[in-house]
Amino acid sequence: MTNEKPNVQTREGQEQMKALGIKPLPDPDATTQPYWDAAMNEELKIQFCSACNQYQHPPMPTCERCEASKIEWRSISGKGIIYSFIIDRRLMTTGFDEPYVVAQINPIEAEHDDVRITTNIKGCELTDVYMDMPVEVFFEEVNGVKLPQFKPAPDAIIKSQQ
Numbered sequence: 001m002t003n004e005k006p007n008v009q010t011r012e013g014q015e016q017m018k019a020l021g022i023k024p025l026p027d028p029d030a031t032t033q034p035y036w037d038a039a040m041n042e043e044l045k046i047q048f049c050s051a052c053n054q055y056q057h058p059p060m061p062t063c064e065r066c067e068a069s070k071i072e073w074r075s076i077s078g079k080g081i082i083y084s085f086i087i088d089r090r091l092m093t094t095g096f097d098e099p100y101v102v103a104q105i106n107p108i109e110a111e112h113d114d115v116r117i118t119t120n121i122k123g124c125e126l127t128d129v130y131m132d133m134p135v136e137v138f139f140e141e142v143n144g145v146k147l148p149q150f151k152p153a154p155d156a157i158i159k160s161q162q
């Protein structure tokens with residue numbers, strides 16, 4: 001069975017995908033589709049509840065705070081700070097080249113810190129990444145799909161460049 005796809009559940013399958021240059025891409029559903037559609041236009045949009053006037057992310061069918069269904073999609077600046085991050089050195093996500101940073105970003109527009117965009121941090125050394133680091137969005141094209149990614153903002157402190 002030569003056409004069998006690598007098994008992503010195994011280390012061997014992950015190594016095969018990596019060797020083949022296969023990277024995982026978003027698999028949108030009705031709730032998350034607008035996020036990816038906006039990204040294709042190099043816009044960062046997240047959900048906003050017009051009942052309680054709060055942003056929310058990740059996308060949900062209704063507002064997690066007030067349960068209203070008055071959800072709209074709003075463009076945001078793409079500026080934020082790092083709420084939390086890890087450095088993955090063990091290929092925990094298939095198809096990525098480890099080590100890499102997985103971070104959660106609080107957009108500056110969001111009043112609450114439970115509004116978090118999960119992303120990679122690029123454009124600096126792994127060891128430059130720190131909690132509360134100011135970052136900004138950019139769009140990386142992978143196999144015809146544009147992914148929102150984040151990089152240090154101009155006012156971030158980059159230790160490796162000092």
Ligand SMILES: [Zn+2]
Nearest residue numbers: 049052063066
């Ligand atoms: Zn609400």
